[in-house]
Amino acid sequence: MNNKKNKDFFNKVYQIVEQIPYGKVTTYGLIAQRAGLKSSARMVGWALNAYAYSTALPCHRVVNRNGELTGKNYFGTPTMMRELLESEGVQFIDDRVDLKRFLWTPEEVL
């Protein structure tokens, strides 16, 4: 029976995040849009949380609309996320990612 919903959303988020190139970041809203939810970017972060503990998702490359590291608290230490991004060459402005140069947009997600 139409079990299509069943974690299909998770699967999409998983694919998208995994496609984020090294040294780039993307936003929850963008992922949500590509995943088919357009809104409710909350589910993206929530899905990440569920997958991040069971997969090797680069969830540190996912930030909010402002480029702020909202999920840093879930990385063990609140500084780990920023360190990881800086380690990849991502530049920060204050406590936010320079989205003008490091924002990546998921183009193809079947």
Added chain:
DNA sequence: CGGGTGACTTTAC
């Protein structure tokens, strides 16, 4: 089917 929850977003003050 309904209530609680959440790593978001936007508007408003």
Added chain:
DNA sequence: CGTAAAGCCACCC
């Protein structure tokens, strides 16, 4: 810059 509220949708109980 701060908090507050509403909208949003999937998962869990």
